Amino acid sequence: MKARSIASVDLDSYQRAARLILTHHLVTTTFPDRSALSSLRRWATELREDLLATFGYRLEVTETTARLFTVADRLDPGAGTSTATDRPFDRRRYAYLALAIAALGRGGGQITLSELADHVASDASRVEGVDLDTARAADRDAFVDAVAWLTTRGALTLADGDAGGWASDPGHGEALYDIDRAVVAAVFRPPRALQHLTSVRALLGSSVPHSDTGEVRRRVRRALVQKPVVYAEDLSDDEALQLALPRTTDEVELLTGLVCERRAEGVALVDTSGRLSDVRFPNTGTVAQVALLLAGEICDRVSDPDAPPPERMPLPADGHDALAAAIDGAIPRSGLFTPLASAMPGELVDRFEGASERPVATHPLIEDSWVAGTIGRLVDTYGRTFAAQWQADPAGLAQAASERLEQMRLVVRARRASGVACAGAVPRCDGQCAQARSGDRSVCRFVSAGRSTGR
Numbered sequence: 001m002k003a004r005s006i007a008s009v010d011l012d013s014y015q016r017a018a019r020l021i022l023t024h025h026l027v028t029t030t031f032p033d034r035s036a037l038s039s040l041r042r043w044a045t046e047l048r049e050d051l052l053a054t055f056g057y058r059l060e061v062t063e064t065t066a067r068l069f070t071v072a073d074r075l076d077p078g079a080g081t082s083t084a085t086d087r088p089f090d091r092r093r094y095a096y097l098a099l100a101i102a103a104l105g106r107g108g109g110q111i112t113l114s115e116l117a118d119h120v121a122s123d124a125s126r127v128e129g130v131d132l133d134t135a136r137a138a139d140r141d142a143f144v145d146a147v148a149w150l151t152t153r154g155a156l157t158l159a160d161g162d163a164g165g166w167a168s169d170p171g172h173g174e175a176l177y178d179i180d181r182a183v184v185a186a187v188f189r190p191p192r193a194l195q196h197l198t199s200v201r202a203l204l205g206s207s208v209p210h211s212d213t214g215e216v217r218r219r220v221r222r223a224l225v226q227k228p229v230v231y232a233e234d235l236s237d238d239e240a241l242q243l244a245l246p247r248t249t250d251e252v253e254l255l256t257g258l259v260c261e262r263r264a265e266g267v268a269l270v271d272t273s274g275r276l277s278d279v280r281f282p283n284t285g286t287v288a289q290v291a292l293l294l295a296g297e298i299c300d301r302v303s304d305p306d307a308p309p310p311e312r313m314p315l316p317a318d319g320h321d322a323l324a325a326a327i328d329g330a331i332p333r334s335g336l337f338t339p340l341a342s343a344m345p346g347e348l349v350d351r352f353e354g355a356s357e358r359p360v361a362t363h364p365l366i367e368d369s370w371v372a373g374t375i376g377r378l379v380d381t382y383g384r385t386f387a388a389q390w391q392a393d394p395a396g397l398a399q400a401a402s403e404r405l406e407q408m409r410l411v412v413r414a415r416r417a418s419g420v421a422c423a424g425a426v427p428r429c430d431g432q433c434a435q436a437r438s439g440d441r442s443v444c445r446f447v448s449a450g451r452s453t454g455r
Contacts, residue, residue: 001050001053001054001251001254002045002046002047002049002050003015003046003254003255006046011257013042013043014043014047015255015256015257016039016275017039017040017042017043017047018043018047018050018051018255018256018257019256019257019275020032020036020039020040020275021040021047021051021066021068022068022256022276023275023278024036025067025068025069025070026065026067026153026186026187027040027067028064028066028153028180028183029064031152031153037065040061041061041066044061044066047059048061050255054221054251054252054255055070055218055221055222055225056071056215056218056222057070060186062182064180064182065183067189069189069191071205071218071222072203072204072205073205073219073222073223074320075320075324075327076226077319078407081149083148083149084148090142092139092142093146095124095127095130096124096132096142096145096146097146097149099119099124100119100143100147100150101155101184101187101188102123103123104155104156104179104181104184105181105184105185107119107179108179109178109179110159110176110177110178110179111176111177111179112161112176112177113161113163113166113174113175113176113177114134114166114170114174116147116177117132117134117143117170120132120143121133134170137167140166140167140170141167143167144163144167147163147177148163150184150187151177153187154180154183155179155183155184155187156177156178156179156180157177157178157180158175159178160176161173161174161175161176162175163175190203191203193337195335195336195337196336196337197331197336198331198336199331200324200327200328200331201324213238213242216242217242217245217247219239220235220239220248221248221251221252224249224252224260224267225252225269227409228268228279228281228408228409229265229266229268229408229409230243230266230267231265231266231409232244232265232266233266233315234266237358243266249262249267252269257273258271258272258273258276259272279407281404285387286385286386286387286390286397287390287397287400287401287404288404289382289385290378290390290397290401291400291404291405293382294371294375294378294401294402295410297374298366301370302364309364310364310366311364311365312362312363312364312365313362313363313365313414314360314362314363315363315412316413316414363412371398372394372398375394375397375398375401379391379397
């Protein structure tokens with residue numbers, strides 16, 4: 001690794017640059033801030049080599065952009081983008097964003113918002129199930145959200161006017177944008193032509209043989225920086241072996257400057273800096289604080305020797321195959337280039353067969369009624385410090401706190417009866433819990449660690 005040859009006085013700067021590009025896969029002259037690109041350009045050569053060797057990621061750096069081309073090993077339904085007000089993008093916003101990028105790629109140096117909307121509306125009319133009608137306020141709002149996403153990243157720069165005025169009344173409002181074609185080109189660069197794909201699975205994984213030892217190690221390292229915690233039971237035997245080897249985690253620690261914390265259940269890359277995390281946990285705010293308190297209560301319930309032991313059950317399926325099938329079913333077949341699609345390698349190979357045969361692990365199950373009662377007690381005890389909206393809505397607070405634990409992979413929705421459950425040998429909670437999933441019934445899985453990566 002190039003990182004090993006960097007002087008100790010410069011290592012912190014190098015690690016900050018590594019965390020920056022791992023968090024923001026696109027860096028421009030203005031995004032995420034005006035100093036980011038210069039810090040990356042300083043270490044471009046070293047980062048290019050280390051990111052490729054460690055994760056199989058390809059880094060391209062130009063005078064105005066830095067783009068990290070990552071590798072996805074599995075679909076992540078929670079890895080989407082959001083608006084400036086943290087509202088997750090829906091299908092319509094994603095569609096408008098994709099069509100806007102395509103239109104900008106064909107454009108010149110400037111474009112008005114209404115002109116861009118016309119291009120997107122024209123292209124949308126040729127895609128079944130997608131349309132943009134500027135007479136509908138909901139469509140205009142969704143379109144402006146997509147444009148704002150591009151503006152934040154520097155693909156567009158407002159030169160005159162106001163997008164909000166156009167969204168309110170397109171007959172009187174207007175906005176003019178400068179187009180940065182280099183950023184537009186860097187925003188969307190799929191590894192394969194989408195018109196050649198019959199399955200989303202062809203976009204996953206790398207071209208290296210799946211059983212190659214080096215690729216197995218890189219796959220585990222990718223999981224460390226993409227997930228809050230990597231559970232050994234979720235891995236194949238080869239992957240679990242690589243996770244246990246110090247070399248696998250040592251190089252991730254050296255590159256990122258973070259610490260891999262090991263537990264019996266798995267490993268988490270602990271981010272105390274907060275600069276590699278898209279979700280901070282533990283964190284301030286009522287939902288995050290109650291989620292942490294709930295995690296501690298679940299730990300105490302599962303390990304209480306005086307209480308009846310909770311029911312145990314295996315983790316439910318993670319839904320990857322169902323999600324892949326749903327995406328495949330939505331691919332517009334009319335846009336496929338059949339001669340090349342039929343010759344696409346790797347699509348018929350199941351790259352996600354999972355772990356080899358091994359005893360099925362079971363995990364404690366916690367009922368929803370217990371969660372509701374516990375949240376009620378927490379509200380009674382600490383409610384004066386909670387936001388007013390949550391003081392008046394304990395049921396909503398229980399749902400939000402459970403979803404935060406689900407987001408952090410500490411619990412898994414079991415989808416039977418009602419409750420939550422804990423996966424793995426549950427240690428005493430020390431305030432550093434990693435992640436969870438909730439729902440009707442949830443299987444809880446605890447590793448004492450912090451949130452690791454940005455998506």
